[in-house]
Amino acid sequence: MSVMKPGSRAGRIARRMSEIEPFHVMELLARARELEAQGRSIVHMEIGEPDFPTPEPVVRAGMRALEKGEVFYTPALGLPQLREAIAGFYRTRYGVEVPPSRIVVTTGSSAALMLTCAALVDPGDEVLLADPGYPANRHFVRVMEGVPRAMPVTAADHYQLAPAHLERGWSARTAAAIVASPSNPTGTLVPTEHLSAMAEFASDRGGALIVDEIYHGLVYEGDYTTALAFSENTFVINSFSKYFHMTGWRLGWLVAPQRYVREIDKLAQNLYLAPPTLAQHAALAAFEPETLAILEKCVREFRARRDYLVPELRKLGFEIPVMPQGAFYVYAGCAKLTRDSFAFARDLLEQAGVAITPGIDFGTNAPERHVRFAYTNSIERLKDGIARIARFLGR
Ligand SMILES: Cc1ncc(COP(=O)(O)O)c(C=O)c1O
Numbered sequence: 001m002s003v004m005k006p007g008s009r010a011g012r013i014a015r016r017m018s019e020i021e022p023f024h025v026m027e028l029l030a031r032a033r034e035l036e037a038q039g040r041s042i043v044h045m046e047i048g049e050p051d052f053p054t055p056e057p058v059v060r061a062g063m064r065a066l067e068k069g070e071v072f073y074t075p076a077l078g079l080p081q082l083r084e085a086i087a088g089f090y091r092t093r094y095g096v097e098v099p100p101s102r103i104v105v106t107t108g109s110s111a112a113l114m115l116t117c118a119a120l121v122d123p124g125d126e127v128l129l130a131d132p133g134y135p136a137n138r139h140f141v142r143v144m145e146g147v148p149r150a151m152p153v154t155a156a157d158h159y160q161l162a163p164a165h166l167e168r169g170w171s172a173r174t175a176a177a178i179v180a181s182p183s184n185p186t187g188t189l190v191p192t193e194h195l196s197a198m199a200e201f202a203s204d205r206g207g208a209l210i211v212d213e214i215y216h217g218l219v220y221e222g223d224y225t226t227a228l229a230f231s232e233n234t235f236v237i238n239s240f241s242k243y244f245h246m247t248g249w250r251l252g253w254l255v256a257p258q259r260y261v262r263e264i265d266k267l268a269q270n271l272y273l274a275p276p277t278l279a280q281h282a283a284l285a286a287f288e289p290e291t292l293a294i295l296e297k298c299v300r301e302f303r304a305r306r307d308y309l310v311p312e313l314r315k316l317g318f319e320i321p322v323m324p325q326g327a328f329y330v331y332a333g334c335a336k337l338t339r340d341s342f343a344f345a346r347d348l349l350e351q352a353g354v355a356i357t358p359g360i361d362f363g364t365n366a367p368e369r370h371v372r373f374a375y376t377n378s379i380e381r382l383k384d385g386i387a388r389i390a391r392f393l394g395r
Contacts (some may be wrong), residue, residue, distance in 0.1 A: 020139050025357040028345060043385035044377055046355040048184065049247040050328070051376045054292040055286075058246065062282030070281050076268040077261070078105025078253070079280045084254055089287045096229045102255050104264050105275045109214050109239035109252035110363070113140050113159075113178075115264050116210055116235045116254060120175050126170045130161045131258035131363035132370065133170075133210070134184045134329065139216060146175065150366040153277050155321035159186035159331065163197040177202060180212035182219060183259040183370040185362045186331040187324025188304075189222050190232075199231035210235045214252070217243030217295070219326035220303040240279070242327070244286050249279035252305035302328055305375040305382060312386045313373065316393060328375050331362075335343060335369040337393065345371060352392040354385050 025046050032042045053059075077083065083100040090098045106112040120125060125144035129137050135357035138148035151165045163180050168310040170177075177198065179310065192199075195211065202209040211227040211234055227234045239252035256264055268274070285291055310320055310330055319333030338344035345358040357374070359367030377380060 003074075016142055016145070016340065019142050021135070023135065024342070024361050028349060028355055028357070032349060035349070035353070042349070042387060043354045043381050045373045045375070045382070046357045047374055047376050048329075049376060050242060050245045050298065051378070052245045052298045054245050055250070055291045057285040057288055057291045057294075058244070058282045061285035062249075062278055065278050065281030070277055072277060072376050073274040074277050074280060076274050077265050078103070078275055079277075082280050082284055083285050085284055090226065090228065092287075094229060096226060098134050098255055099258075102258055102261060104254045104256060104261065104268065105280060106252045106254055107272055107275045108241060108250045109212065109237045109254075110136065110192055111268075111272065111275070112237045112239075112252050112254035113137065113210075113212070114143075115258070115267050116208075116237065117141055117144045117146065117176075118211075118267050118271075119256075119260055119263050120208055120235075123173070124173060125175035126171060126173045127175060128166065130159065130165075130179065130183065131365040132159065132359065132367070133186055133363060134180055135361055135363070137178050142271075147173070148387070149174075150363055150365070157191075158188040158322055159183060160188055160190045160194070161198065162190075162194050163201060168199055168203050168314065170207070174205070174207055175283060176208040176210055178210040178212065179213065181224065182215040182324070184215070184324030184327060185329050185357070187215075187327040187329045188322055189219065189305075189325045192223065195227050196230040199227060199234045203231070203233045208233065208235055212237040214239045215327040218299060218328060219303060220299075221323075222245055222325040224326075224349055227254055229231055235260075240283050240286060243299075244291075245281070245285070245295070245298070245360060246279070246283070249282060250276055251279040251283055257274075280330075302375065305377075305379055306330070308379055309373065309375050309382055314390060316386070316395065318371075322332070329372040330375070332371055332373060333369055334371050339368065341368050342370050348389065348392055352388040354388050354392070 083103040087100040090096045118142040121144040125146045126149045127141045138140045141148040153159045183338040199209045236255040316338045342358040348354050357372040359370035
């Protein structure tokens with residue numbers, strides 16, 4: 001039997017943990033799965049990952065790598081040939097030259113965000129974030145003992161940080177601002193001129209702009225390019241998860257200013273040694289024309305789903321003041337239908353069998369008046385979902 005010594009810290013939980021929140025949608029998803037196990041049919045409109053399988057050529061490349069015994073660590077910065085391939089993708093897709101030496105392959109873009117925050121944020125440093133926004137970002141900042149500064153954004157800002165937010169929110173303690181374009185949960189883009197102005201603003205103050213481009217490729221209207229096109233001081237995050245349909249392979253990347261790469265290399269070595277080897281070999285096939293043709297077909301399908309869903313939701317009384325230009329989300333105001341989006345999402349699941357995400361997952365800017373719909377489901381299922389919501393609302 002172990003005896004606890006006086007002053008022992010066994011069982012202690014670090015103070016910061018009280019500020020790390022769960023994803024509420026995971027609890028809804030668990031309940032949805034429970035209902036399905038009981039035989040209920042559920043229309044899933046809460047899941048933030050493509051419903052399409054990983055493209056065949058990528059799967060085949062992964063299987064070949066496994067057969068060849070590619071099961072050992074790679075360099076912490078990633079397989080050199082994959083870093084080259086990503087540089088080639090920037091060249092062909094955006095016409096932008098990025099030296100492979102600036103590209104860091106990571107365990108999903110989650111690790112890219114974590115490495116970036118670890119490299120930039122000192123205890124007490126502030127990081128500006130859009131609210132609503134991707135919830136993990138404030139937790140990455142908090143884990144580094146930084147202070148996330150959520151800036152409320154509205155439909156008038158296209159739910160994105162703009163140069164005016166940086167002018168208002170930037171202080172002597174600000175280390176960085178993070179934007180995601182297109183955004184989760186709103187699907188809206190940051191206009192290119194805002195991106196370049198914010199990159200310059202941050203750089204002039206010795207800080208950094210971090211641009212999460214994870215939903216690039218999934219853009220249905222509007223001009224956009226990578227932030228790498230106009231700034232060498234920006235940290236650009238991307239991933240094989242969304243456009244490439246490889247969520248479970250856990251692979252992403254980061255393009256960092258050259259002087260940070262050695263620092264990030266040290267961090268990656270220590271924090272996780274290397275990104276997953278099999279996934280990296282598989283991803284070498286991700287930029288092949290055959291794969292891109294499959295992916296572009298799916299982009300057309302996502303666009304058709306968006307074009308179906310947005311007008312239907314508006315007819316039901318959801319407010320969608322700006323058309324989401326990308327990703328696979330619709331961020332909808334539900335104030336005309338409920339005062340409590342969390343209870344609304346719960347009742348919709350229990351009574352109508354439709355799973356959606358309540359606003360609470362995305363920040364503290366009127367979350368009770370918003371919900372997020374994900375169109376990661378077929379048009380037939382979305383139609384079923386709309387019919388169920390209409391019945392639930394007594395239409
Ligand atoms: C905006 C945004 N950034 C980053 C991520 C992390 O994705 P992954 O780690 O799979 O690349 C997500 C996942 O949903 C996201 O929505």
